[in-house]
Amino acid sequence: DAKTTQPNSMESNEEEPVHLPCNHSTISGTDYIHWYRQLPSQGPEYVIHGLTSNVNNRMASLAIAEDRKSSTLILHRATLRDAAVYYCILRDWTTSGSRLTFGEGTQLTVNP
Amino acid sequence: DGGITQSPKYLFRKEGQNVTLSCEQNLNHDAMYWYRQDPGQGLRLIYYSQIVNDFQKGDIAEGYSVSREKKESFPLTVTSAQKNPTAFYLCASSTTLKAGHRGYTFGSGTRLTVV
Numbered sequence: 001d002a003k004t005t006q007p008n009s010m011e012s013n014e015e016e017p018v019h020l021p022c023n024h025s026t027i028s029g030t031d032y033i034h035w036y037r038q039l040p041s042q043g044p045e046y047v048i049h050g051l052t053s054n055v056n057n058r059m060a061s062l063a064i065a066e067d068r069k070s071s072t073l074i075l076h077r078a079t080l081r082d083a084a085v086y087y088c089i090l091r092d093w094t095t096s097g098s099r100l101t102f103g104e105g106t107q108l109t110v111n112p
Numbered sequence: 113d114g115g116i117t118q119s120p121k122y123l124f125r126k127e128g129q130n131v132t133l134s135c136e137q138n139l140n141h142d143a144m145y146w147y148r149q150d151p152g153q154g155l156r157l158i159y160y161s162q163i164v165n166d167f168q169k170g171d172i173a174e175g176y177s178v179s180r181e182k183k184e185s186f187p188l189t190v191t192s193a194q195k196n197p198t199a200f201y202l203c204a205s206s207t208t209l210k211a212g213h214r215g216y217t218f219g220s221g222t223r224l225t226v227v
Contacts, residue, residue: 034215043202043218044155087154099145099170100216102155 004088009107012078020073020106022088027068031090034100035062035073038085044102047073049091083110114139118203118219125190125197125226133188133222135203144186145204145216148172155202161186162208190224198226 005023012018024033032051036044048055048062050071055062061074075082087105116137125131135144143162147155147170157170161180175194180186186205190197200223204216 036215041200041221041223043204043221044216045218046215049215099157099160101157102147104152104154 004090004103006086006088006103006106008104009109011109011111012075013111014080015077018075018078018082018108018110020075020086020088020108021070022072023070024088024090025069027090028092031092033062033064033068033071034089034091035060036087036089036102037082038087038105039083044087047086078108078110080110080112083108116203116205116217116219118201118222120222121220123222123224125224127226128192130189130191131197131224133190133201133203133224135186135188135219136184137186137205137217138184139205139217140183141205141217142183142208143206144180145206146170146176146178146186146188147202147204149200149202149221158188158201197224199224 032049034049035047037047038044048057048060050062050064063072085105085107087102089100119134145160146158148158149155156172158172158176159167159170159178161167164180164183167178167180175191177189200221202221203219206216
């Protein structure tokens, strides 16, 4: 599986935008970029995914570099409830199982 | 509302005993997955199933067993052969179709402690 690299931790202030980076230099043409987040003692929650174009949904935006070797999850106005571990994951739909492989993610702290 | 249910939320087991964790989903998802999470770590895949009566080993299958007799259910048995079973166990499900895909749906987890 292609690997992703994320910073271990990031901090933000409440109501400010947050940009969470992810590097995936070995991404293949069929890999989709997925983001999940996990609150303490809960299961991960799907945030957003994309292939080549930037994507927006009610939770966040995903900006994908033109060469697809990196991406950025954007939370437009951080709230205290956004404090979580954020995982950037590559999913290849052509392989059997299309399994997700989780790294250690980025711990986001949001300061009031 | 559709969702995925794991039970129990907390489970205590004596050393040498097998224990089964339940996972049920009513999302009509074909694929189901079991992950293990240790403190401060990411998730590691134990087993997954793409279709009823079929499943594959993940990265850390030793000491675990599963069955997939019904689409809705994917129970995980932690056997006495698992050397360090104390962990947070997460079940997930997903569609196997790319169209309309909305990612995995996770349960709220079972925290297993061996005493």
